[in-house]
Amino acid sequence: MGVKLKDLSNPRKTSFENLSGNKIAIDGFNIIYQFLTTIRGPTGEPLRNSKGKITSHLTGLFYRNINLLNNNIEPIYVLDGKPPQLKSTLIKKRKETREKNQEKYRKAIEDGDQEQARRYSHSMIRINEDIINDVKKVLELLGIQYVQAPAEGEATAAYMNDIGMVDYTVSQDYDSLLFGAKRLCRNLTVSGKRRIPRTNRFIDVEPEIIELKEFLRLNEINREQLVDIAILIGTDYNPNGFTRIGPKTAIKHIKKYKKIEDIPNMEKELELINIDEVRNMFLNPEVSKPDFIQKKEIQKEKLISYLCDENDFSIDRISNMIKKLDKVEEEKSESLDKWFN
């Protein structure tokens, strides 16, 4: 779920064109979950191939990556490893709400209530090993690199950003900033319009950059204090946060008292968590340094075979998109020729 830092952030609008020439570390699980929950047929069911296997994530990944490559953006996917022990309460909590929602879903199906079914259908989806293997397969065939993080994907993505391997981390969550990412890119999507859940209203969603330095300067805090603010609000490692403290109160307190222990009347709340352990999760996370990463060649034939033969994608659509990619490559080498001649 991530930390609720939206109200404190100072996003700067950007676009695919603006990000041309950049390397980005994509929070793999975050993007996969988005595809699985948003790419659906009319009944709210995810897309499936003729064998009944879910394919929403394949559709999303294919089109999104073609768009990135067409704009000369180099994505590197970072996949989650073993979840940290401190996350177990959150995972348990999520499991409980998922099971409750699954029950609601089943009931809605029984009652023939499509609207309710659609609302709870996302709880039927889990990122399992099959899904991960599909993702790895498509990425390999697209020639896109991925790295396996030892623990939190966002932590390794942030590390890659910090040491200059990538220019941005990409996620909808703000956690990579807590992990020390220099720049976070949110809403890195093509279509500008997105429906507000359970309404018929649409809002324009544009890609945005949040720069850690600017964020800290604007709020007149350092990263350690940002982490304390997050802990007050609630993080994956202390999901409930401190009672009656939201973003506004959290920043007010930290600006005034500098750290959580110095805020008056926090003794009882502090007894509930090991605060230094939580801080350490963000300030000193388990990360790996990936080897030098270089984009590989797209394997067009195998990609078409995998998507169209194995997963029933339309051959016309897929080959058209690949043709578009070829066209961009052609233009690129043409302009390169001009440079030399």
Place this chain on the structure above:
DNA sequence: CGTTAACA
């Protein structure tokens, strides 16, 4: 989510 078909 991203593309395409339909429509003014």
Place this chain on the structure above:
DNA sequence: TGTTAACGG
């Protein structure tokens, strides 16, 4: 030509 609905798998 630009906006919106519906489809994709």
